[in-house]
Amino acid sequence: MERCDYRDMLESAGVEYTPNRLAVMKIVGNSAHPVSAQEIIQILSGARTMNKVTVYRVLDLLVEKGLIERISSADRSFRYGAGRRASRKPHPHFFCTQCGHMECLDPAGLKLDWQALEESFPGAVDKVEIRVDGTCRNCLDREKDR
C-alpha cells in the first residue's frame, strides 16, 4: 500500500524521476521505522538489480533535498527515515544497541528550546539529533529466556 505519491514528491522537490530513485524513496517512505542502507540494498536485491553505489548516491541526493533524513546510530552506520519534505516533524529516535533496530519516538516529553539553542551558540545550526540508546523489548525478552 502506497502512502503517498512518491513520484510527485520527488519531482516537486526538484529531483528528476528515475525508477531507482522512486524505489529507494518508496522503501524509506513506506517503512514504519528508519532503515539502514544495507536493509535497502537487501530489499532491492529481490525485486530489482541495483548497485549499492547507486543506493548510496540516491540516499545522498534524497537527504540533500530534504525528502529523507539521515540519522546516525551508535554503530557507525546510518539509518534513513522520512524527512521534513515528507511532512515529518522532528522527533527523537530509539536505537537498540543489541539488534541495531531503530524506531521513532514521540516528540512529547521532548521540549527542545531550539531558539535558545541557536542564540546561545556561535555558529550555524543545521539539525538537532536526539537519540536514546538502549535495549528494545524484543531483545530484553530474548535475554530473559536464556
Add this chain to the structure above:
Amino acid sequence: MERCDYRDMLESAGVEYTPNRLAVMKIVGNSAHPVSAQEIIQILSGARTMNKVTVYRVLDLLVEKGLIERISSADRSFRYGAGRRASRKPHPHFFCTQCGHMECLDPAGLKLDWQALEESFPGAVDKVEIRVDGTCRNCLDREKDR
C-alpha cells in the same frame, strides 16, 4: 596542569593502573572538548609509543567503567569526553560537519523530559545523546573570507 588525580580516578572506578590507561585518561580529561581516537593516537605519537589497538582497548574500558563518554558524530567516528564518573553532567554536543570539531553545549535551553521519555518507551534506556550539527564559528569565518 592536571585537573584531577586521574590515577586515583582510575583506581576508584575499579580500573587497574597502567601508564597507557593513565595517558589516555589524561588526554580525554584535560581536553576542553571531546576528542577522537585519531587525535589521541596523534597526541600520543609524540610522547609515548602506544599501539592504536591499545588506545581503542583503553577507550572501550574507560567507557565501560563510566570514566569517559563515547559520543557519536555525523562522520561515522566517535569522540570521547569526560564521563559521569568524572562528575560530568549529561549535556548536548555541537558537531561541526565542516571540520569535525566537537564541543560541549550548555544544558540550558534543552529541556529534556527524560522521565517521560523512559516511561513512554518499552525497553531499557542506557543513555540519551543530543547532538547539534552545523558549522562552527571558525568555519563560517573561513567561508566568508573566500
Add this chain to the structure above:
DNA sequence: ACATCAATGCAACTGAGTTTCATAATAGAC
C-alpha cells in the same frame, strides 16, 4: 624463581561508505 593472568603490540581483517572511471540512458539541439 615459577606459574598464571592481564596488558600490549603487530598484522591482518571488517564493513559501511566513497572514488574513479567506463558504460548506458535520457534530454536538447539541429
Add this chain to the structure above:
DNA sequence: GTCTATTATGAAACTCAGTTGCATTGATGT
C-alpha cells in the same frame, strides 16, 4: 529522426575507523 551533451548507473578498487587473532611482554601471587 539523428547527433551530441548531460546525467544516471554499474563495477572494481579504495578508504578509514574500528576489530580480531595471536604472539609477546609484563605484572601478581605463591
